[in-house]
Amino acid sequence: MLQLERITRAYELGGERAGVFGVTLEVPKGCLAVLAGPSGSGKTTLLQLAGLLDVPDEGEVRLGGEAVSGLAEQARCDLRLRRLGFVFQAFNLVPVLSALENVMLPLQLQGVAEGEARTRAEAALERVGLSDRRHHRPGQLSGGQQQRAAIARALAPDPLLVLADEPTASLDHAHGGPLMDLMVELAQERGVTFLVASHDPAVIARAHRVFRLADGRLVGEERT
């Protein structure tokens, strides 16, 4: 599903060279893979490169076998819109929209008719157990509920790959665990591929595959 081939992306941080260097990895379909490592190890940088939010200095990102990192900005936008889903540490729901409208947003940006978008968004919210809160705005939802809405938003367009950056970092254990269980279920039941950046042991424990990073380099890979 996702292949990163000798990916390098370097930048200056506090006068030192940081980033990721020559990383190669592969995430198969329906797999929940975790990029693990301490802060500054390059997890988020790699996630952003895999999510086409940034362009590697060297190497290639392949999605479904197709080389995508060299595509023009418009094509990358289109791929993100139709093939990728994102879940952020700070949830990042649009505050002026309700949970339902947030989930409908990527569908409507794709040009899906409002009625169909509503049906699909309601189904996605149902799947994450948030139907009863669908008309609430993000400010009226708890952290766990917001992250569930964010997952529903990422899943509603039926993406090939969902990228999650520290999805449990803003949640306590009581909310983080069920959220990871949900992602594992989605991967197993619906074949959704997840690439998660996290240093949370609870997340790593649930992963099908763990890629360990240190100082921007891949230092280990574990399969369960």
Next chain:
Amino acid sequence: MILARLALRNLLRQRRRTALTLMVIVAGFLALSLAGGFMAQTFQGLSDAAIRGGLGHLQVLPPGALEGDEAQSLEKALPDGEALAARLRQDPAVAEVLPRIQFMGLLSSGPKSVAFLGTAVDPALEPRFMATAEAMEGGAKAPGGAGSRWLAADPAAREVLLGTGLARALGASVGSSLTLMSTTRDGALNAVDVDVVGLQDLGLRELNDRFLTVSLATADQLLDAAQARSRLSVVLRRPQSTAAEQARFQTLLPGTSVKPWFELASFYRQVKLLYFAIFGFLGLVLFLVVLLATANTLLMSVMERVREFGVLRAMGLQPRQLLKLLQWEGAFLGLLGSALGLAATLLLRAGLNALHLVMPAPPGTSHGYELNIHFVPLVYFIVALGLQATLQVSALFPGIKAARLRIVEALRHV
């Protein structure tokens, strides 16, 4: 439509800021629309004054009448003016033709003599189409003007109406007997005794000091005019077709010069230019204020939503769609501001007009006028259009800034 909905929600998110921005737009709309209504009143007043002051909608003149020294005698005249007038009256576009003679000479009262500029008119037709008779309302209130009346239609009557300044210079009043002296078409000196039947306040001091009005019959006797007339004032049935009729009549009447009123009313043209310059500058300043205020609002809104824009871009929103989102916000501000501005304009206009405020006399004129700000939908439309364009321009820079955000940096923004 999702972008439009997002834009509207974003405006509602910062209600106080949006309200302040709307107030700036409303103030701009209000100022420009009221100024436009005031200008329309002024232009209407001046055009009425010019048309009904004797020009009519069209003037038929002898060729070259406006070149060189403007002749105040029948030296340059339409030799068959009355016949030409009769012919023109047959035209279906013409409501009436008013022949006029313009002349000059000396007006004597005993040992006193004053130079005058005279106009001879048809006493029967003139009050029906021109405001000359209305000028007597002011004249009747002037010293010596009591009992003022219009010229008698009787061709045998030898009567004169004097400008208030001219009457004062001669010590004349209604009932005084004076002598008009001028030269005939042949150049001979001639004089006619006339009775003062009224005084006129023509609105301009310079005119009041020199101007008098007599009947065409009186002028005919004084100048030996016969059929000759200085000019014909043509009143059209459809004033809005003045320009088209001018071209047609010019073709129909070779050997004459046909001019529309607005080419001859130099005061009207000068005031119009002045107003356009003054209110144009005022408009420019107001548009600039609106531009800066709204650009500031939208830019602040962008700076507060950097992370949100990063998320939208990560989700696949194209840079041009972010530009469009900001354009929608500008569009809503403009539409709402113009709608509120229009409502405020109509309310304030009604209030101001109801007060019957009297404006001071404009420079060079002798009396003020009541403020009556006109209802001018075209002005409202143009102001709304201008403001809308300003809003779209003001949304451009914040939109470009948003569109140029690097996603990874925007997502890190705190």
